[in-house]
Amino acid sequence: MVTAPLTLRDVSESELLRRIFPFFRASPGVAVGPGDDAAVLRTGPGTVATTDSMIRGRDWLDEWSGASDVATKLLTQNLADVAAMGARSTAVLVTLVADPATPLDWAVDFARTLGEQAADLGVAVAGGDLSSAPDGVLMVSITALGDLDGRAPVLRSGARVGDVVAVCGPLGRSAAGLALLQSGADPRTQPDGIRGWCIEHHLRPQAPLTEGPAAADAGATAMIDLSDGLLRDGHRVAGASGVRLALSPTALHGDVAELEPVVGEQALDCVLAGGEEHSLLATFTGAAPDGWRTIGVVEAGEGVTLDGAVQQPRGWDHFRA
């Protein structure tokens, strides 16, 4: 006899909470954790706060991504934004808005991965929200909070003429992974070569989280999380700072060459316009620190150039894509 898997409809809200709260470990930074009207956090004088959401059918497909993958990607997206301010993530609030027909296992797997990975990163899951959604809808969201530990925040607006432009983390892998999946690659491809690394980076991205505060300490003048593509996010830094980012094709050659065996002629486009990479882009007065590679310089002007040619801000736009 086969029994149907349990869904959220089969358990009460309090029963669901009883199943997932144990995944959210206590933390010294959290005075009151999940279960009251709100969480209470022990905070310093400068708290960084950001929020990002994912919805099934736009931000992931169940055919490619399980609950654990979604938890990893959502956590990385949010924590990368905190890191890009030069801050250390301390706590997250998590929201699940789900059709009651959603498998209970999905919610439990999501919560387990979120709790485990957050704990590994020293981040507390301090609270959240559970709500029901119409048929077929599954949406998850995180708000991440971070501590500047006394640093000044690193804004998008601080780049100055003469600074170097540098990146920490890969470029274009997520977009190349997406292209592979769209052309039929198995999402379970083992990450033991560039094709696998690209798929892995698309489904379960990791960001250089500790490099954000380290870059702030090293004097980064501007910083951004690369979520919508190098050109689009580069334009954001250029626009906010009132400068031009002049990128060097030579410096990007290695990134492009790495992806050519994966996506052929699309490699340059992945590097320049691929979203969801969650590497960090920053500008520094003087040399970039270890772990970063210089890809250009800050010039007077506006926008982004490649080998001197003006580049349009291609990349991900939520409502027009």
Add this chain to the structure above:
Amino acid sequence: MVTAPLTLRDVSESELLRRIFPFFRASPGVAVGPGDDAAVLRTGPGTVATTDSMIRGRDWLDEWSGASDVATKLLTQNLADVAAMGARSTAVLVTLVADPATPLDWAVDFARTLGEQAADLGVAVAGGDLSSAPDGVLMVSITALGDLDGRAPVLRSGARVGDVVAVCGPLGRSAAGLALLQSGADPRTQPDGIRGWCIEHHLRPQAPLTEGPAAADAGATAMIDLSDGLLRDGHRVAGASGVRLALSPTALHGDVAELEPVVGEQALDCVLAGGEEHSLLATFTGAAPDGWRTIGVVEAGEGVTLDGAVQQPRGWDHFRA
């Protein structure tokens, strides 16, 4: 010639942000507001954080609620949770996850109301997230942050035998308003009598936000935002505190009598089990302060009683409702 109203698809993400950012006013508590990777808030040592979402079709119907109504309700839900900890709300992050076919006016009206009402309450809109959703989906979410201003948080777990149980704000009006709307009442009914007050409270609830910190200062031992019904939320306080809340039918008589002309025999049920009220329930050692009315006492035992009879925790359950 009639032109179709603009939708989110007709503008870029940056153009939409340019239209809504002006509604979010600067605040001394916000060092970095919307537009960077994350907001930066000036915080005290104890920061309260909570999040709550609303999705079209479950939490509101377009036939009854416009974008401005949704903004009001979402803001109240979140700020009431902060108040129920004894804290003063300082900032919110706001998320809009929308089908690109959503009218641009909806997003603009939502942001305008949110910005105006937050400003009136001394709360900054510090940041947020815009994302696209599959066809027909419209979801909004807020994360609210608050400052305890040196107070200890008022938890659900602090009620002690001998305390009085008190409420600040109405009971059952939101549920009675919902019942009226479900039986065909005009959502634009003027709020100049009890029927109108009920509809108003369901569509555009206000919460006694300043009474939360005031209750904390007056020695509240436990407190909760009444979002899921007096019995269900009362059970939460009872369970967390290891006590029984013994409610007095005499004390609730006025609440019931007020709603009888509106919903007849359902009046008691609205008072006991009606959700989305966003009044505050608290326990006090000694008399409740001005502005609160005593509705019972804390006894040894468990659960909630009415006139000595044990009450089941009826009320809203997200996945079973």
